[in-house]
Every structure is written in C-alpha cells, then in structure tokens.
Amino acid sequence: MFALFPRLGRCRPMVSGPFARSVSGVHVWCLSNHESSLFLTMWAPSIVGAFFAFCFGACVGSFLNVLVWRLPTGQSVVTPPSRCPKCGHRLTWRENLPIIGWLLLRGRCKACRSAISPAYPIIELTVALLFAGAFLVFYGPLDRGPNDLFHDAASPWWHIQGFSRSWPAYVVVMTLVAGLVAMTLVDAKSMLIPVEIPTFVTVVAFVGWTVQGFIPEPRNFRDFLPIPATNWATAFACVGMLGGLGVSRWLVATGRLRASFSDWYDYVKPGGDGNDYPHARREMMAEVAFLLPGFAGAGIACLVAALIGYASTDLVCQPMTLLGGSMLGWIVGGGLVWAIRILGSLAFGREAMGLGDVHLQAAVGAALGWKVAVLAFFVAVFIAIIWALASLLLRRFSRFFKREIPFGPHLAIAAILFVVARGVLVGGLDGFTRTIEGGVRLATGVEPADAEIPRKSLPAQLAQPRDQR
Numbered sequence: 015m016f017a018l019f020p021r022l023g024r025c026r027p028m029v030s031g032p033f034a035r036s037v038s039g040v041h042v043w044c045l046s047n048h049e050s051s052l053f054l055t056m057w058a059p060s061i062v063g064a065f066f067a068f069c070f071g072a073c074v075g076s077f078l079n080v081l082v083w084r085l086p087t088g089q090s091v092v093t094p095p096s097r098c099p100k101c102g103h104r105l106t107w108r109e110n111l112p113i114i115g116w117l118l119l120r121g122r123c124k125a126c127r128s129a130i131s132p133a134y135p136i137i138e139l140t141v142a143l144l145f146a147g148a149f150l151v152f153y154g155p156l157d158r159g160p161n162d163l164f165h166d167a168a169s170p171w172w173h174i175q176g177f178s179r180s181w182p183a184y185v186v187v188m189t190l191v192a193g194l195v196a197m198t199l200v201d202a203k204s205m206l207i208p209v210e211i212p213t214f215v216t217v218v219a220f221v222g223w224t225v226q227g228f229i230p231e232p233r234n235f236r237d238f239l240p241i242p243a244t245n246w247a248t249a250f251a252c253v254g255m256l257g258g259l260g261v262s263r264w265l266v267a268t269g270r271l272r273a274s275f276s277d278w279y280d281y282v283k284p285g286g287d288g289n290d291y292p293h294a295r296r297e298m299m300a301e302v303a304f305l306l307p308g309f310a311g312a313g314i315a316c317l318v319a320a321l322i323g324y325a326s327t328d329l330v331c332q333p334m335t336l337l338g339g340s341m342l343g344w345i346v347g348g349g350l351v352w353a354i355r356i357l358g359s360l361a362f363g364r365e366a367m368g369l370g371d372v373h374l375q376a377a378v379g380a381a382l383g384w385k386v387a388v389l390a391f392f393v394a395v396f397i398a399i400i401w402a403l404a405s406l407l408l409r410r411f412s413r414f415f416k417r418e419i420p421f422g423p424h425l426a427i428a429a430i431l432f433v434v435a436r437g438v439l440v441g442g443l444d445g446f447t448r449t450i451e452g453g454v455r456l457a458t459g460v461e462p463a464d465a466e467i468p469r470k471s472l473p474a475q476l477a478q479p480r481d482q483r
C-alpha cells in the first residue's frame with residue numbers, strides 16, 4: 015500500500031531478493047522514524063480536511079433523512095423539529111447528533127422505547143464517508159504518476175489548486191453527491207424523483223462553476239479542468255437553448271402548450287403501471303413540441319454570435335468557460351436520456367424512462383460536465399444489467415431482490431462512482447475496450463490503427479504542488 019506515497023522514494027526495501035521490488039506490482043517499503051514523520055506531515059492537512067468533510071457530510075446526511083421522509087408527503091423540510099413518529103417525543107440536541115445520537119439511544123426512542131430504524135445512521139455514515147473519501151481523492155497526496163492506480167482518481171487540477179482555490183467546485187460536486195443519495199432513496203421508495211432535488215443541484219452547479227471561474231489559475235491548465243471547457247460558439251448555443259426551454263416552460267405554465275401525459279390518471283389507476291396507458295407514442299410528439307423552442311433558441315443564438323463576430327473557436331473568459339461547460343453538461347446529460355426516452359417510447363408504445371431520470375442526468379452533467387454524464391449513463395446501463403442478473407439468481411433467497419428497481423438509482427450510483435472511484439472505472443473501461451479490440455483482432459486479423467494513445471502529461475511546472483513552484 016505504500017506505493018501511494020511516492021515521495022518516500024529514499025526508504026530502504028524491507029525484504030531483499032525479488033520481493034523487495036514488487037509483490038504483485040505493489041512496492042514494499044519500511045518507514046524509519048524520520049520517514050514516518052514525513053508521512054504524517056504530508057498527509058496531516060488532507061486528513062484534517064477529510065475529518066471536517068466527514069463531520070459536515072454526517073450533518074448533510076442527517077438533513078437528507080428529514081428530506082427523504084418529508085418531501086414526498088409535501089411537509090415542510092425545516093419545521094417542525096425532529097420527533098419520534100410513534101409517541102411525538104421531541105429529540106434533544108444530543109439525540110439529534112448525526113450517527114452519535116442513534117448510538118447514544120441504542121436505536122430506541124427514550125420515551126416510548128420503540129425501535130428507530132438503523133437506516134438513519136447508515137445514511138448519515140454513507141454521506142459522511144462519501145464527503146471524506148472525495149476530499150482525500152481530490153486533495154490527498156496520492157501518487158498520480160502515469161502508471162499508478164490513482165492516476166485518474168480525479169483530475170490533478172484539484173490537488174494542485176488546493177481546497178482554498180477550488181472550494182466552489184468541491185461544493186458543487188458534494189451537492190450533487192448528496193442530491194444523488196436523496197434521489198436514490200426517494201426513487202427506490204416511491205418510484206418518483208421529486209424535481210426539486212435535481213433543480214437545486216443544477217442551480218448550485220451553475221452558480222458554483224461561475225464563482226470558481228473568478229478564482230485565478232494558470233492559463234496552460236485548461237486541459238485539466240475538472241469540467242470540459244467550452245468556446246464562445248458553444249456557450250452562445252447553450253444560453254440560447256436554455257432560453258428556448260424557458261419559453262417552453264412558460265408556454266406550458268400558461269396553458270398554451272399541453273404538458274405530456276396530462277391525462278395519465280384517466281387511464282391509469284393510482285399504483286397502476288404504464289402498460290395501462292394507451293397514448294405513449296402520441297405523448298412523445300407533445301414532448302418533441304416542448305423541445306422545439308429550445309433548438310430554435312440555440313439556432314438563433316448561434317446566428318447572433320456569428321453576426322456580432324463571436325462564433326470563433328476562441329476560448330472564453332474563465333467564468334463563462336466553466337458556466338458554459340456546466341450548461342453543456344446539463345443539456346447533453348438530460349438530452350441523452352430524453353432522446354432514449356422518446357425513441358424507446360415510440361418503439362415500445364409505453365413510457366420508457368421517467369422524466370425524473372432526465373432531470374437527474376441533467377444535474378449530473380451540470381455538476382461534472384458532458385463527458386462524465388455520457389460515460390456514467392453507459393456505466394449505469396452496465397450496473398442495471400449486473401443487478402438484473404444478480405436478482406435473477408438471488409430472488410429465491412431474499413424478498414429484497416424481487417422488487418422492480420427504477421433506473422434512477424443505477425444512474426446515481428454510476429455518477430457517484432465517477433466522483434470517488436474514477437480510477438477504477440477508467441481502468442475498467444480501458445480493459446473492456448482492450449478486450450473488445452483483442453476480440454476484433456482475433457476475428458478479423460486486422461491490427462487497430464492507433465493501438466497506443468499517448469496520455470496527456472502535465473506541464474512540468476504544474477506537476478508540483480502550488481507552494482513548491
């Protein structure tokens with residue numbers, strides 16, 4: 015495991031012979047006193063930061079518990095304060111502490127002794143671990159050399175900028191993670207995604223990435239931005255499309271355009287499923303009509319940009335680059351799922367993929383950019399297939415595997431994996447494409463044209479942490 019700590023290169027191998035160099039690719043080192051204190055000084059800031067991230071994440075998890083419980087029933091999220099649902103006993107501040115509160119009470123209400131679900135502390139712990147884990151992956155002194163496990167753990171941008179110069183981006187990504195956990199819980203419980211959650215994540219992403227753009231960073235750092243950069247033409251088109259969709263929303267709100275599936279309950283009883291609804295194909299036309307003003311807006315914006323001389327591929331000022339990247343991610347993420355929804359519904363004559371999934375993937379794109387939104391969608395399909403196979407095998411053992419799981423949680427898990435375990439995913443995708451390439455080579459006898467694509471390397475001066483430059 016000490017391969018993670020590259021700057022300890024001077025320590026001596028603990029064992030001699032062939033094992034000294036490598037045990038299944040992992041170097042074995044021993045640490046002298048001096049070196050272990052070096053290790054501590056290297057890791058201490060990240061560990062302290064991760065501790066604060068953990069505490070903050072536990073509080074966010076505690077808030078999500080309230081949100082997941084109250085949002086679907088239309089109650090206020092802020093008032094009243096937390097109570098025991100059985101006897102109404104109001105929780106003291108100590109019992110309200112995330113994770114610790116449940117442990118102090120040993121999982122039972124103090125007043126009426128009825129059991130409190132362990133789901134509460136588990137959710138708090140999960141969010142806390144995700145916040146702390148992402149902090150370590152982003153900012154920790156991990157080895158990011160080209161052949162290391164953590165090479166693609168996260169863009170080196172995070173580590174080099176440091177938390178003080180990348181906090182808006184961190185807030186955006188963690189808002190997404192928290193929103194995804196909340197959406198998964200609500201979706202798995204009620205098969206619905208409350209639109210407030212992805213909308214909130216999207217607004218935070220647009221604002222956060224804009225604020226991030228005002229924090230200075232080296233100019234030659236553009237390839238490593240954690241969200242793909244945009245040019246003026248794309249930024250204009252995105253603004254135009256958002257404006258067009260805003261017009262569509264207004265048309266629906268004022269009754270000039272019919273919302274799709276507005277006669278759903280004429281055909282489907284509450285709790286019934288989409289097979290009872292006969293007009294799914296017709297409703298897709300209503301959704302295409304909803305999208306048309308968006309495309310018109312994008313076209314008009316491109317024309318305007320060309321007329322005033324902005325359609326060049328010149329790079330944009332930094333705030334607009336990042337906001338443009340976020341808007342493009344929102345459009346591509348949502349657009350991909352919506353396109354599949356429309357095509358699937360036309361093909362099968364029943365609603366394929368909910369509009370909630372469209373909102374969810376749009377929010378993923380807004381926070382992480384269009385590339386991750388597209389890749390995460392395919393990873394989600396992969397996860398869904400594995401889940402379906404596993405539940406086929408396991409359904410006779412547990413009722414848990416018998417229920418139908420909506421697609422939303424798979425999308426959410428894929429996006430969270432891209433935040434905290436990107437290296438594993440990129441390695442997996444690499445291996446997958448290589449396997450396919452190998453298969454193609456075996457079948458056709460043709461060598462692929464570019465077998466080895468050179469990795470982008472950091473400018474040498476940027477490869478060191480900021481304070482050492």
Ligand SMILES: [Zn+2]
Nearest residue numbers: 098101123126
């Ligand atoms: Zn009680």
